[in-house]
Amino acid sequence: MAELLVIRHAQASFGADNYDQLSDLGHQQSELAGEALRTSGWVPDRLVTGSLTRQHETLASMGFAEPPEQHAGLNEYDFHDLLSVRFQGNVPDPVRHDRKTHFRTLRETILEWQAGGLAGARESWKQFSDRVENARRFSTDTTARRVLVISSGGPIGELVKASLGAPDAQMMALNLQVKNTSWTRFFFNASTFLLHEFNATPHFSTPDRAKMLTFS
Structure with a gap:
């Protein structure tokens, strides 16, 4: 193969x-x-x-x-957009700049996205x-x-x-x-x-x- x-x-x-x-x-x-x-x-x-x-x-x-x-x-996937939708355009600074906080929050956000949430996301x-x-x-x-x-x-x-x-x-x-x-x-x-x-x-x-x- x-x-x-x-x-x-x-x-x-x-x-x-x-x-x-x-x-x-x-x-x-x-x-x-x-x-x-x-x-x-x-x-x-x-x-x-x-x-x-x-x-x-x-x-x-x-x-x-x-x-x-x-x-x-x-x-x-556009994680900037997904996080922006989740936080209504006001992404907390630690989510943007602290790696541990960012990836913990990103995981939660993707699971919500997969479940049909985050209406209004570009994708x-x-x-x-x-x-x-x-x-x-x-x-x-x-x-x-x-x-x-x-x-x-x-x-x-x-x-x-x-x-x-x-x-x-x-x-x-x-x-x-x-x-x-x-x-x-x-x-x-x-x-x-x-x-x-x-x-x-x-x-x-x-x-x-x-x-x-x-x-x-």
Whole structure:
């Protein structure tokens, strides 16, 4: 079967006015991920990303200069919008700037969203899950044997959840575990889509690199 390797973007700029760009550490993480991929001998013959800057910057810093194909279904859900809807446009400062508070609140918000709440959000839970599935079909409708995808934590959690037939709530439990530049690998053919590896970071396996591991 063919392989779909989905890598989460590197560390973005948490708390900055423009989150959608890599931090200096994010560029270093990407370089290490690309180096590890080449060392393993895994050479992609198709590149796919979403349309987000942090996804494109990750691919470029990994050492892939050629323009990828794009599918917006690989983009993250708009957590800024979801939080704004939940707090009626007045998101508390700790939710915006304190990591622990942010991710605890985000989990609660996504579960509410999945249950049909947050009326007025730009995207419903069903629209999100449908577009991720469309992106999966797009990425696997190919004669390529090794497809490299750069995506985000939410879509990766949803891809894994769907491949296992797990409940919707499991998506967020998976989402919060996904490390920056981690590898999630699937095997696929025309009738099968199987999870083979989740959230691997071989490029951070040594003690000096372990401190470079991040989740946002």
